[in-house]
Amino acid sequence: MMTETDARHMLQALEQAKAAAEAGEVPVGAVLVREGMVIGRGGNRPIGSQDPTAHAEILALREGARQAGNYRLTGCTLYVTLEPCTMCAGAMIHARIGRLVYGAADPKTGAAGSVSDVFSLDKVNHIVTVEGGLLADESAMLLQNFFRARR
Numbered sequence: 001m002m003t004e005t006d007a008r009h010m011l012q013a014l015e016q017a018k019a020a021a022e023a024g025e026v027p028v029g030a031v032l033v034r035e036g037m038v039i040g041r042g043g044n045r046p047i048g049s050q051d052p053t054a055h056a057e058i059l060a061l062r063e064g065a066r067q068a069g070n071y072r073l074t075g076c077t078l079y080v081t082l083e084p085c086t087m088c089a090g091a092m093i094h095a096r097i098g099r100l101v102y103g104a105a106d107p108k109t110g111a112a113g114s115v116s117d118v119f120s121l122d123k124v125n126h127i128v129t130v131e132g133g134l135l136a137d138e139s140a141m142l143l144q145n146f147f148r149a150r151r
Helices: 004-022 056-068 086-095 136-150
Strands: 029-034 037-043 076-082 099-104 129-132
Touching: 004 029, 004 037, 004 056, 004 076, 004 099, 004 136, 029 056, 037 056, 056 076, 056 086, 076 086, 076 136, 099 136
Parallel strands: 076 099, 099 129
Antiparallel strands: 029 037, 029 076
């Protein structure tokens, strides 16, 4: 069940997405939270950093791991404006996050149920609770406006 706190953190993820768009990147943002405190943030940066792994989720996980002093991020919730891809879903499982909350579904590369569901594979060694659709319209609108402007 999503809460007012969840909405507040998703709004922070949307701010990260807007910053990514301003930098010419696909507007996806992520915020990693542990015990109510933001420990990691990220906005897409693969173009600017020339790094195909510089997705918002990966950047938030990296910062969170540095803050926590551990690559295991148990008890954390990752808020992301777009349903994660397979790479990011795998990173979340390896990081042992407890929960993923995402905004808009991704019908092209979504790995939390839209195209595939990495989180429901029966052989993974960690279960991540997944909830989608929080501020989905706002997240989708950012993406639509970004791609409309580029055409």
